[in-house]
Amino acid sequence: MLDEPVAAGPQATAPPEADTASPDTEVVAPPTGDTVAPAAPTEEIAPAEGRLERLRGRLGRSRSTLGQGLLGLLGAGDLDEDSWEEVEDTLLLADLGSATTQQVVAKLRERIASRGVRTPDQARELLREVLVEELGPQMERSVRALSHDGRPAVVLVAGVNGTGKTTTTGKLARVLVADGFVVLLGAADTFRAAAAEQLATWGERAGAETVRGREGADPASVAFDAVKRGTESGVDAVLLDTAGRLHTKTGLMDELGKVKRVVERQAEVDEVLLVLDATTGQNGLTQARVFGEVVDVTGVVLTKLDGTAKGGIVFQVQRELGVPVKLVGLGEGPDDLAPFEPEAFVDALLR
Template sequence: MNDTLDLLLAIGLPTLAVLGTAVALVARRRSSGPTLPSAPADTAPAPTGTAPAPTGTTPGSTATLPEDVLAPDAGVAEAPPTPAPTLEVPEPVVGRMARLRGRLARSGSPLGARLLAVLSRDHLSEDDWDELEETLLLADVGAGPTGELIDALRRQVRVDGVREPAAVRALLREQLITLVDPALDRTLATAPGLGEDGLHRPAVVLVVGVNGTGKTTTVGKLARVLVADGRTVVLGAADTFRAAAADQLETWGARVGVPTVRSDRDGADPAAVAFDAVRSGRETGADVVLVDTAGRLQNKAGLMDELGKITRVITREAPLTEVLLVLDATTGQNGLNQARVFAEVAGVTGIVLTKLDGTAKGGIVIAVQRELGVPVKLIGLGEGPDDLAPFDAADFVDGLLGD
């Protein structure tokens, strides 16, 4: 009996121990929750070279979905098309000078009024003639033209005995128009032509002058004159030394739909920019290329080298048809000194006089023509975009005399 009991204990105790261990393991698993499955296979990195990069945006990524694969309900609104800029229509060229003539008469210039007041006196003494001469010199007419005008007036007054205001004005007008010289050719050479190869060549106008004369603004206004006259224009921003010059010129051109060729960096070679502008004008069939140049006047040698290079490079693509010198009328005789240097260096063919509305020195027109032997072709009498007009001798004199 005892032997049987010992046998049962020997077998049962180990069995109970095994069962207890199993129960404990089950209980422990239930208290810790179910085991999570492993990560899906598609989140593992793809083998190199076996799959394209994902197109969706992931956390921390800057990539975005292409517009053509966005879902219709993605909430991304299509951007509206950018409207084309409204182009300005420049004022017609015909009649501009007549409008500006009135502005010149109202600008406060005392030249015409003083001359008429003296000539209308009953008896002209030597002091009166001295006063006339002084008035003309102060108006920058110049010594030579002043002497000629005084001599002509003395002769007419003595012979004809002119005293009536209307007759005095007619006499003075006639003499001033003679000095301004209406016989000078003031047309702008802006007609395109054909090269020796029979291909299109635009007219090329080089604009020169010192800084501060309104040179770049004048180029922009001249573009408007040409557009109003039915010409197609390309602008060349070859003033690469003044940071704002190209931006300023581009703004002027954009207002009337005229393209601007410019460099993408300051200090670029001006001749290279000018060449690109002329080539662009030739390839696009433009009528005129206007090239704005730097206004530096440090020394004659440097200016000669730079303008000479620009001219040589330009003429490889098209002939240079005009060289316009922009002068500030308020500078008087100083402007003449600048003009002499540019005339020697650049072969000036015409003058653009700016800021005549703010000066009593309208006689600079006579002096600069006499000094340089080239005509004033354009005149500026205001800050408006269309306040630039082809010069007319009779209209200009009438403005000086207050007509």
């Protein structure tokens, strides 16, 4: 995924919260004569269904570390204590975390003994079963993007600089458009000059309007105007790209809470998607916990999963945060954001 540069300049102080729309925002319409009716995307968008299956070759580094390493150990026959320590080490090195690792090892030991697993094929099937269980296949992973009560669904996209947040917002628009949704983008990252332009470009490619403000405008006002425009236009969902915040900056985190409060004066925020860089490991989890204290995170987007050998971070994120991973980034292409499917993910690791 494309990185976002760290926003320059001093921390901005947002003006008092207001109920009215700002005169400093504008609607950037895709190329069409009617700015309310959705335009056709300017390029072909790959179907959202089955993307993870199509992109599974991108998980090569995680597969060699996690899947192949475990299968080599489990398929070798009876395991002694040294072998079980190797299994545990393999899981820990793949970033599953200690709690998940202990649970996976306990299940494997019990089931290998009770089922008399002896062959590599049996070991593969058992490992698949346990890993899928740990990913919680029953968790709701669809992005809530259907309009309701006469208003669009509102999806707030948050995260720190460098995770690919603005790019992810644009790619999410493409995922939803591919599934037949009509979306509008809100460029509420007003601290980074290129962010609004970048998002508007993604909007044009997906056939979606973008509401943006001048550089340094109040992000809450831009978000408010985007939801207002989305309501007037009758779109299914409004995607709000917020400024990439350093989770240690209290003022900016408070402002994120303000964006959510102002938006909720006219529409419920249906989703808060937290974008995390899969290559950052424990640091990403620290960020996630702090964001969770400011806004109720409903789902996680893991970017750059193709660039890490530690695919186990998916397991740890879910266990630590108690919310599902809903989307994963597996490359820099416009359609390399895939809805997360536990079974397809595990199959990719074990192929």
